[in-house]
Structure formats: C-alpha cells, structure tokens
Amino acid sequence: MSLEIENKIQDNIIEIKPIGEVDIYTSPKLKNKIFALIDERNTNILIDGEGLEYIDSTGLGVLMSIYKKLQEKGLNFTIINLKPNIYKLFDITGLNKVFNIRE
Amino acid sequence: MDKVLLRIPKKSEYMSTIRLTSSALSNLEGFNIDEIEDIKVVISEICTFFINNLKNNSDDFQVNYEIFPDKLVVTVKDLNEGRLSGDCLKDNMSIMIIESLSDTYNYDLNNKAITFEKSKAGID
Numbered sequence: 001m002s003l004e005i006e007n008k009i010q011d012n013i014i015e016i017k018p019i020g021e022v023d024i025y026t027s028p029k030l031k032n033k034i035f036a037l038i039d040e041r042n043t044n045i046l047i048d049g050e051g052l053e054y055i056d057s058t059g060l061g062v063l064m065s066i067y068k069k070l071q072e073k074g075l076n077f078t079i080i081n082l083k084p085n086i087y088k089l090f091d092i093t094g095l096n097k098v099f100n101i102r103e
Numbered sequence: 104m105d106k107v108l109l110r111i112p113k114k115s116e117y118m119s120t121i122r123l124t125s126s127a128l129s130n131l132e133g134f135n136i137d138e139i140e141d142i143k144v145v146i147s148e149i150c151t152f153f154i155n156n157l158k159n160n161s162d163d164f165q166v167n168y169e170i171f172p173d174k175l176v177v178t179v180k181d182l183n184e185g186r187l188s189g190d191c192l193k194d195n196m197s198i199m200i201i202e203s204l205s206d207t208y209n210y211d212l213n214n215k216a217i218t219f220e221k222s223k224a225g226i227d
Contacts, residue, residue: 002119023115023118024154025115025116025118054122054143056118056147056151056197057148057196057197057200058151060196061196085137085140089144089200092200092203093196093199
C-alpha cells in the first residue's frame, strides 16, 4: 500500500489526511507536502489519522519535525482519529505526551 | 518447525513487501490480529534500523522465519559490508519499538543480525 495525502485548507487550519502507510519510503512525501503547506500558509496543522494504516519510526520522526517547525512559528499541531494499533507506537515512544492527540 | 527464508533488496521501497510477507506468515500460523501487527512492526523497524545505521545497500536483507507451534522466531540479517557500533542502539526510536513489542530480542551487531521471538497468546 502506498500513501495518498488529502488536505483541506480552512481559515486558520490545514487538515491533512494521510491515507495508507507512512514508512521510511513514503515519509519524505508527507514531510515535503506538509512543510510546503506550512511555508505557504503559515497556519495551524491538524492531522486526521482515520485513513492511516501504518506508521513507523521514520514517520514518527517526520511528525516530530513538523511539530518543531510549527512550535518555532507559534502555531498549533493536533492529531486526531488514530487507530489503536497506531496510537500504541506513540505510547511506546512517549510521543503521546509530546503531541496534542485527540479522539 | 518450518523455516521460511526471504532474501530481498535493502531498499526502502521493499519495506511494504517485507511487512506483507510477515503478516501473511503470521496469519497462517494462527497469531491473533494484535500479535500479527506487532510482528509486522518489529520486522519493519529492524530493517529501518539497518537502513539508517549501515549505509551500504548493494547487498540484500535476509529474513529468516522459524515457525514453531507456539512461537515465531525471526532473524533479520543485513548482508552488506560495514560495521555497527553499540552506540547506535542508544536513544533510537526503532530500538524502543523493537524492545517493547518483542517477547525476547538479541542484537548480534558483529554479524549485523537482529533476532526476536513472539509467542502466541496464552502460551508461555
């Protein structure tokens, strides 16, 4: 399974929906897409994990770099709708305590 | 005990193939969905660890599955030339995940091989 990325641009937030797998092969695509949107719009980011089937440590690293970039700009980063098997990896790595994750 | 050997290029585009193969084998052997997910994640993280820490990639990964009635033992070996130092195990997100989701694990850095075991639910 590859990775598709949908995005919805609203007034003060961009909603990103990764569909498929974010791993060492596909994570650069996610990083480039979101970094470009941040540079272009300079606004808050919300990741909707409803269609996310898999994420590895590389993908978690990409989320961390997005979080840091937004923090530098004083912008918010929120993650919603993670499946339990995906949330488990945030828990193991402690990133559930770093990110704002909501159901 | 059945043995399955997968030899596959050390390239990131093959990671999904490794995960699919691992899921299919685990499913065949009666692991539950959570266990299959753990096995898939651990194998993928081992390969990611080697890709990130041993830059040579002209040779392959060799994934050795040993299927016992009560457990699966998997060894991933990076067949490329090069050295891995013990430092690469420290503060590494792949290692955190491997150690959390495996029942037992062993790092043979001299031979560039990582082995882990996963038992079926309800079996000690």
